Amino acid sequence: MGSHVSRIAGVALLFCAGIASAATPLFIPLDKSSIVRKSDATDIPVAFNRPGLENLVPGDEVELTLPNGSRHDYVYEHSIAHGGGIVTWIARSPITGDNERAIITYGPHGAWGWMNTTYGAYRVYPSGEGYDLLAPRLRQDFSPTFPGGDAITVEPDAPGIEHLKGIPTHVPAPISKAGGFFKVTPVPTVRADVMIIYTKDLAQKLGVGLMPMLMNLIATANQAYVDSEVAITLRLVNATMLDLANTNGSSAILSGMRNAASGADVGLNAIFQPLTWGAGTSIRDQVGADFVALVRDGPNDTGGIGNLAFNTAIYPAVQSIFTTAYSVNNFCVQGCEQIFAHELGHNMGNHHDTATIAKDGGGTTTIATGAFPHSYGWYSCVNGLTCNPYLPNGTGGACTASGPYASCLTPAANDFGTVMSYIGPRIMKFSNPNLNNCVPTGGNAGAPRACGGVVPAPAPGGKTANNALSMNDSRGSIAAYRNETIANTPGSLQFTNMVFSGNEGGNITFTVSRVGGSSGAISVSYALTAGSAISGTDYTNVSGSLNWANGDTANKTFMVPISADALAEDIESFTATLSTPTGVPGVYIGYPATATGLINSPWPIGGTMPTGFTTSGPNAWTTATDQVFEGTTSLRSAQAFGNFGAGNAGISDLVYTAxxxxxxxxxxxxxSSYQNQGVFQFLVDGVIVHTNTGESGWTSFAYDLTAGSHTLTWRFSNNMPSACGSGGWSPPPVGGAGVCADRVWIDAVALPANSPPTNPPRLANISTRGQVLTGGDVMIAGFIIGGSAAKTVVMTVAGPSLIPAGIPNALANPQLTLIRQSDGVVIGTNDNWQTQTVPGHVSSIQAAGFAPAHPNEPALIATLAPGAYTAIVQGVGGTGVGLVGVYEVNTPEVPMINISTRGQVLTGGDVMIAGFIIYGDNTKSVVVTVAGPSLVAAGIPNALMNPQITIVRQSDGVVIANNDNWQTQTNPAHVAQIQAAGFAPAHPNEPAVILTLPPGAYTAIVQGVGGTGVGLVGVYAIP
Structure with missing residues (x-):
């Protein structure tokens, strides 16, 4: 039947042997004639259908529909099976060859990749279960915000690691060739091993897309070597997660990787010792990794940074003086394959293009080199550069140290830079003057240029840009930075998903895959950890191991039986964890190493908004039955609308804090939204940790919370001014106008158990001493229980027991009445604490440790709901000095927010004294005030007209603050802070202080300036 040629032409896959048959398209096509480009719009993502790749054979020609409605051809070359259902698919343009490639890595739960086309660069990224998007790829910027560039020269290796390096590994030459171009690749090809450190932040953002992304990085770099005629191939031998904050600078991390961080960053050295620089003990040395690359979604300080190798020994010599082959790669959520290849290039001895080097050097005619004088990147600009990097800084026309790097002036169609160049647009090739086929993405295919050559003027003459020659000549050293310890990779073991679910009375089946190798027999242990689901009650605790034979790459499973308790309860969860990989050397745990087991239950319970979830306004979330993940009810966002012309998005938020x-x-x-305009975001404490757009289908997401207080926000943000389902939009929504709903639904929400802080800072015990008279001059103490749960307190009044303390005229027989302020109901009253309405309260008061010292003194114990309460203190047949106190018994997480006491402020020993104690693990901010003149308006006779307050620390008797008039403060800023806290006194003659106090006991002494009267002292906790 002749040669086999097959083609995906828009909507159909055609096997051309005289007969055409329809098949699944790779990208859901758009009718090109219907495309309307809006002035304020960009390319719109289209759905990527990865199963179509599996039907192809090498040599098939593929036509892909792009987001802008155009079509583009590729020739499928080959694929790489990584195990676990993860495959990398590699294709090239039939016109521009390897200048325009598509390298897509796909797995059971998402695809990751990129494609260069005549119309620009595009990214394939996972969007939902069985659903991916193709969207324009943002340009990656290597340029650092710190001086000196991203190529860091370092000192030679310490002599103590000589035994770990020096023997290169030869492998068969790669089989992938672009076809039709000049071949100069030498033999033998050497293999270099790579260890990748990925941050926890990156892993949680990519989820099960992480491993395909890592595989794509390696495949992309290897294809760049093939296309550049470089006899090196990379192999991933380990991937390790590191919980490292993105606030750490890239250069500081790079220093820490080689035990050279200093100053405020010195702690990074210890973090990386077990990973990179611990000689003989680090993971790097154990797996024989020639290179270690850290990948993250890091700060905007640089695209990446890497150590620059120089003066390496020349192949076939067996020693290299430089092996700190470390790099930091940022922006890996949007894709960092160019950065990854660039920074590894530095580790291999490649430098930038000479214009970039000169700019970093402040304008120079002496151009630093890498391993060789020809180890430069290459650029080609028809119209020259925007500035002259070879002029000294400050010279007219120079590229200034603080300014941007040089770029092509008046860009022409075929301007480009190679992998090591800062000048773009970049192609995925290293400089090689023997190749004459370099055309950038979007360039003119009819006019390719050389991929390297003599360094252009005004650089110093006699230098050439030939990264390929540099890497080929030193490849023996490159592949021997560490001796190979893993002959054949056994691969990594990880869960195939982050969430597995099951119903009560059934089982939850967890699936584990082997990815990245198949050599040798290996095993991994698994175990369960209780969460909101309780072991033995909600599920049967299981543990054990999973085993793979040599060559076995099939997925393995274990089952967890779920109890049938038939209780109406929230969705409960537990965690399964993989650990202790054993077998042949090199096996490791991949990502995810933990997975959540969900016990399905109708959610929300009763079909109503769950307790604690808040939403408000015209864009409030509601319960819904039109879309559910399980059961019959979900929560649904509002159809929020905005105005993309004005940049105003409509927002619909659902919030839960605990x-x-x-x-x-x-x-x-x-x-269900118009792609890139209606966006779902999940935020933790205001930080976006997950986002999605378009038509996702039901998708599960998991995010690890640390212990403590967090605010979770589910947000639908929409720029569309009207309904995406109206049918008037072009291009249409990905799912079609009949489906698009401008909404987000959430269901099956499982939260970690609420856990109160063990010892939060708080007002725990508060008391006031003062005169207890009669009528309107009894003592009145008010306090507030905050939070959302009840709190047990003990209230007491000391009278007779004050006499031994030297207090004259003590109240001989005090009485206490507790009133709920919301309705005036008397909750309790007591005269003598050993006589209680509920006899058991006597022992409860004693057990709490607050039993009064005299039988004539009253006490009450009560469990109080959040709210305001009043304790009235009076004498039975007499007056005198009393001390009223409110004391915490339990639930430290439920705060006593405020306490205030009204009573007579006299002189000498009869001033009013308020005591309070700060408990907890941290400081607490409070405002202490005294009301006097403002009481007159409330009908209080004989008010204290000019009160004064003094705060004393009881531990040492030191006066820490005093005030007479609150608007006059020792620190003037305190006036605004008291106002902002909401506790500013109502009269200028009334005092107030604002303090941040460590745990301890404090006393507030209230007295009058030139007079006596009724005052109200208050101690108020600032949230």
Whole structure:
């Protein structure tokens, strides 16, 4: 039948042997004639259908529909099976060859990749279960915000690691060739091993897309070597997660990787010792990794940074003086394959293009080199550069140290830079003057240029840009930075998903895959950890191991039986964890190493908004039955609308705040929106940790919370001015106008158990001493229980027991009445604490440790709901000095917010004294005030007209603050702070102080300036 040629032409896959048959398209096509480009719009993502790749054979020609409605051809070359259902698919343009490639890595739960086309660069990224998007790829910027560039020269290796390096490994030459171009690749090809450190932040953002992304990085770099005629191939031998904050600078991390961080960053050295620089003990040395690359979604200080190798020994010599082959790669959520290849290039001895080097050097005619004088990147600009990097800084026309790097002036169609160049647009090739086929993405295919050559003027003459020659000549050293310890990779073991679910009375089946190798027999242990689901009650605790034989790459499973308790309860969860990989050397745990088991239950319970979830306004979330993940009810956002012309998005927020135990928050969601305009975001404490857009289908997401208080926000943000389902939009929504709903649904939300802080800073015990008279001059203490739960307190009044303390005229027989302020109901009254309405309260008061010292003194114990309460103190047949106190018994997380006491302020020993104690693990901010003149308006006779307050620390008797008139403060800023806290006194003659106090006991002394009267002292906790 002749040669086999097949083609995906828009909507059909055609096997051309005289007969055409329809098949699944790779990208859901758009009718090109219907495309309307809006002035304020960009390319719109289209759905990527990865199963179509599996039907191709090498040599098939593929036509892909792009987001702008155009079509583009590729020739499928080959694929790489990584195991676990993860495959990398590699294709090239039939016109521009390897200048325009598509390298897509796809797995059971998402695809990751990129493609260069005549119309620009595009990114394939996972959007939902079985659903991916193709969208324009943002340009990656290597340029650092710190001086000196991203190529860091370092000192030679310490002599103590000589035994770890020096023997290169030869492998068969790669089989992938672009076809039709000049070949100069030498033999033998050497293999270099790579270890990747990925941050926890990156892993949680990519989820099960992480491993395909890592595989794509390696495949992309290897294809760049093939296309550049470089006899090096990379192999991933380890991937390790590191919980490292993105606030750490890239250069500081790079220093820490080689034990050279200093100053405020010195702690990074210890973090990286077990990973990179601990000689013989580090993971790097154990797996024989020639290179270690850290990947993250890091700060905007640089695209990446890497150590620059120089003066390496020349192949076939067996020693290299430089092996700190470390790099930091940022922006890896949007894709960092160019950065990854660039920074590894520095580790291999490649430098930038000479214009960039000159600019970093402040304008120079002496151009630093890498391993060789020809180890430069290459650029080609028809119209020259925007500035002259070879002029000294400050010279007219120079590229200034603080200014941008040089770029092509008046860009022409075929301007380009190679991998090591800062000048773009970049192609995925290293400089090689023997190749004459370099055309950038979007360039003119009819006019390719050389991929390297003599360094252009005004650089010093006699230098050439030939990274390929540099890498080929030193490849023996490059592949021997560490001796190979893993002959054949056994691969990594990880869960295939982050969430597995099951119903009560059934089982939850967890699946584990082997990815990245198949050599040798290996095993991994698994175990369960309780979360909101309780072991033995909600599920049967299981543990054990999973085993793979040599060559076995099939997925393995274990089952967890779920109890049938038939209780109406929230969705509960537990965690499964993989650990202790064993077998042949090199096996490691991949990502995810933990997975959440969800016990399905109708959510929300009763079909109503769950307790604690808040939403408000015209864009409030509601319960819904039109879309559910399980059961019959979900929560649904409003159809919020904005105005993309003005940049104003409509926002619909659902918020939940609580104090959590450490563990995963897990939920399922569905987005139905106009792609890139209606966006779902999940935020933790105001930081976006997950986002999606378009038509996602039901998708599950899990995020690990640390113990403590967190605010979770589910947000639908929409720039569309009207409904995406109206049918008037072009291009149409990905799912079609009949489906698009401008909404987000969430369902099956499982939260870590609420966990109160063990010892939060708080007002725990508060008391006031003063005169207890009659009528309107009895003592009145008010306090507020905050929070959302009840709190048990003990209230007492000391009278007779004050006499031994030297207090004259003590109240001989005090009485206490507790009133709820919301309705005036008397909750309790007591005269003598050993006589209680509920006899058991006597022992409860004693057990709490607050039993009065005299039988004539009253006490009450009560469990009080949040709210305001009043304790009235009076004498039975007499007057005198009393001390009223309110004391915490339990639930430290439920605060006593405020306490205030009204009474007579006299002189000498009869001033009013308020005592309070700060408990907890941290400081607490309070405002202490005294009301006097403002009481007159409330009908209080004989008010104290000019009160004064003094705060004393009881531990040493030191006066820490005093005030007479609140608007006159020792620190003038305190006036505004008191106002902002909401506790500013109502009269200028009334005092106030604002303090941040460590745990301890304090006394507030209230007295009058030139007079006596009724005062109201208050101690108020600032949230």
């Amino acid at each position: 104090n959590f135990s450490a563990g995963p928050v897990v939920f399922s969601y569905r987005v």
